Amino acid sequence: MFWADSIVDDFLAAYEEEAGKRKLILRDEKTLSGRPHVGSLRSFVMHAVLSDVLHSRGVDNVFYYEINDTDAFDSVPSYVDSSWSEHLGKRLKDVPSPDGKAENYAIYFANEYTEVLKDAKFNVEFYVSSERYEAGEYDKYIALALDNKDKIREIYKEVSGSQKDESWYPCQVICDGCGKIATTRVTGWDGEKVQYSCDAKLKYTQGCSHSGEKSPFGGNATMPWKVEWAAKFCVVKVDLEGAGKDHYAAGGSRHVSNRICEEVFDHKHPFDVRHEFILMEGSKMSSSSGVGATAVDLYQLLPRYLFRFMMIQKDVMKTINFSPDGDTIPVLFDQYDEACNDYFNGGEDVIEHKNRIFEFTHYYEDDIKKRNRFLPRFSQISFYSQMPHVDMEKRVEEMKGAELNDLDKEELELRVKYSEKWLETCSPEKYIYKLREDLPEECANLDEEQKGFLKLLAEYLEENPAATGHDVQTFIHDKKKELGFQPAVIFRAIYASLLGKDSGPKAGWLIEALDNQFLINRFKEAAK
Numbered sequence: 001m002f003w004a005d006s007i008v009d010d011f012l013a014a015y016e017e018e019a020g021k022r023k024l025i026l027r028d029e030k031t032l033s034g035r036p037h038v039g040s041l042r043s044f045v046m047h048a049v050l051s052d053v054l055h056s057r058g059v060d061n062v063f064y065y066e067i068n069d070t071d072a073f074d075s076v077p078s079y080v081d082s083s084w085s086e087h088l089g090k091r092l093k094d095v096p097s098p099d100g101k102a103e104n105y106a107i108y109f110a111n112e113y114t115e116v117l118k119d120a121k122f123n124v125e126f127y128v129s130s131e132r133y134e135a136g137e138y139d140k141y142i143a144l145a146l147d148n149k150d151k152i153r154e155i156y157k158e159v160s161g162s163q164k165d166e167s168w169y170p171c172q173v174i175c176d177g178c179g180k181i182a183t184t185r186v187t188g189w190d191g192e193k194v195q196y197s198c199d200a201k202l203k204y205t206q207g208c209s210h211s212g213e214k215s216p217f218g219g220n221a222t223m224p225w226k227v228e229w230a231a232k233f234c235v236v237k238v239d240l241e242g243a244g245k246d247h248y249a250a251g252g253s254r255h256v257s258n259r260i261c262e263e264v265f266d267h268k269h270p271f272d273v274r275h276e277f278i279l280m281e282g283s284k285m286s287s288s289s290g291v292g293a294t295a296v297d298l299y300q301l302l303p304r305y306l307f308r309f310m311m312i313q314k315d316v317m318k319t320i321n322f323s324p325d326g327d328t329i330p331v332l333f334d335q336y337d338e339a340c341n342d343y344f345n346g347g348e349d350v351i352e353h354k355n356r357i358f359e360f361t362h363y364y365e366d367d368i369k370k371r372n373r374f375l376p377r378f379s380q381i382s383f384y385s386q387m388p389h390v391d392m393e394k395r396v397e398e399m400k401g402a403e404l405n406d407l408d409k410e411e412l413e414l415r416v417k418y419s420e421k422w423l424e425t426c427s428p429e430k431y432i433y434k435l436r437e438d439l440p441e442e443c444a445n446l447d448e449e450q451k452g453f454l455k456l457l458a459e460y461l462e463e464n465p466a467a468t469g470h471d472v473q474t475f476i477h478d479k480k481k482e483l484g485f486q487p488a489v490i491f492r493a494i495y496a497s498l499l500g501k502d503s504g505p506k507a508g509w510l511i512e513a514l515d516n517q518f519l520i521n522r523f524k525e526a527a528k
C-alpha cells in the first residue's frame with residue numbers, strides 16, 4: 001500500500017467525527033536561521049502529500065507551513081558576513097536581512113526557500129510565526145504556561161528526565177536594553193507582567209545585565225520550544241502534525257509537547273506521524289564550487305516531476321539517500337520512466353501502490369494523460385550531449401520508432417537541459433565521455449586479438465554504412481561466437497580507441513552517435 005494512503009486511513013479512523021464536518025488542519029514549520037538543509041524537505045513533502053491524498057478522497061483540509069521567525073539567531077552561517085554576530089541572541093525577525101533589502105533575516109531566507117516549494121506545486125498555505133504572536137493568539141497559552149510552570153517542569157522531568165530549577169519560568173521576553181531574547185531570564189510573574197534579567201551567558205552571546213518588567217503578551221515574548229510547540233498545536237488548531245523520528249525517541253520532545261498540550265493547555269494533541277530523513281552524500285557536495293546540501297540546491301538538480309517522484313516514491317519511514325555525484329540522478333530517471341510506462345502501458349500486474357505514487361507525483365497536472373510521452377533514457381541523452389555533431393531529435397526519433405510529438409520534444413529539451421546541468425555540476429567521472437580527436441595513446445596497449453577485431457569492425461562499417469547500434473551489437477555477438485572473442489576485451493578496445501578509457505556507454509550508442517567514416521578511420525588506425 002502507498003505509505004500516504006496507509007497514514008491517511010489511520011488518521012481518518014481516528015478523526016471519523018471531524019472529517020467532512022469541518023476543515024482538517026495539517027501543520028509543519030521551518031526555522032529560517034539560514035538556507036534550509038535538504039532534510040527539511042522530507043517533512044514538508046510528507047505533509048503536503050498527506051494533504052493531497054485527503055483532498056483526493058474528498059476530505060476538506062488545509063496544510064499550513066510556518067515560517068518560524070521568532071526563534072533566536074544562534075549562529076552566523078559561513079555565507080553571511082561575520083559582522084552579523086552582533087545580532088546573535090535576537091529573534092530572527094529582528095536580525096537585518098543579509099542583502100539589506102528583504103524585510104528581515106528570516107524573510108530573506110524564507111523567500112528563496114518558499115519559491116522552491118511553490119515551484120514544486122504542492123498545495124500549502126504559508127504563515128509567519130511572529131504575526132500570530134503579535135495578534136495576541138499566543139497570549140492565553142503564555143499565561144497558562146506561566147501559571148503552570150511547576151506542572152511543566154514536572155512533565156519535562158517525567159518524560160525526558162531533564163531537571164529545571166524551581167525558579168525557572170517557561171517564557172522568554174525581549175530585553176528592552178539590548179533587544180535580545182535568548183539572554184533574558186524571567187524571574188517573576190504577577191498575572192499581568194513578568195520581571196526579567198538579561199543576564200544569561202550563552203556559548204554564542206551574553207546578556208546586557210539590564211533588568212526590568214514588561215507584559216509578555218502581544219509579541220513581547222516566546223516560550224521554550226517544547227512548550228511553544230504545544231501552544232502551536234492549540235493556536236493553529238492542528239489535527240495532524242508529523243515530526244522526524246528523533247523527536248519520537250524515548251523521552252523525545254514530541255512526547256513532552258503532547259503532554260503539555262493536553263495537561264496544561266487542555267487541548268487534544270495532533271495525530272502523530274513519524275518520518276525518516278534525507279541523507280546527502282558525496283565529495284563534490286561540500287566543496288566550494290560544487291553542490292551544497294541545501295534544499296534549494298537539491299531542487300535545482302531535478303525537474304519538478306522528478307523531485308516530486310523522488311520524495312513520494314519512498315516510504316516516509318525509509319531514508320532517502322541522495323548522492324548527486326553518484327548514480328542517484330540517472331537511476332531516478334530510470335525509476336520514473338518505469339513508473340510512467342507502467343502507469344500508461346502496464347497491465348493488471350502493475351502494483352496499485354506504484355500507480356498511486358505516479359498519480360501523486362503528477363497531482364498538480366490538470367490532466368495526467370498529458371504525461372504520456374516518449375522518455376528517452378537520461379544516461380543516453382547525457383552521453384549524446386557530449387558527442388560532437390549529434391542530431392539529438394533524429395536519434396530520439398529512431399529510439400521511439402516514430403516522429404516526436406510536441407510533448408516528446410518538450411521532454412527531450414528538458415532532459416538535455418538537466419543532463420547538461422548534471423554534467424557541469426556533479427556527474428561522476430564514469431559518466432563523462434570526451435571523444436578523442438586523435439588516436440588515444442591508450443591504444444598502444446591493445447593486443448593482437450583486439451586489433452584484429454577492430455579491423456573486422458572497420459570492414460563491417462565500410463560494407464554497412466547505415467548500420468544501427470543494434471546491428472553492431474549483433475555483429476559483435478556473432479563474431480564472439482564465431483571467433484571466440486571475449487566481449488569485455490572487445491568493448492575495451494572500442495572504448496580505448498574512441499575515448500581513451502577502458503569503460504564507456506553501450507557500444508551501440510557510440511557507433512550511432514559518431515560519423516561512419518570517422519569510425520572506420522579510427523578503428524583502422526588503432527588496428528595498425
Ligand SMILES: [Zn+2]
Pocket residue numbers: 175176177178179180183198207208209210
Ligand atoms: Zn539585554
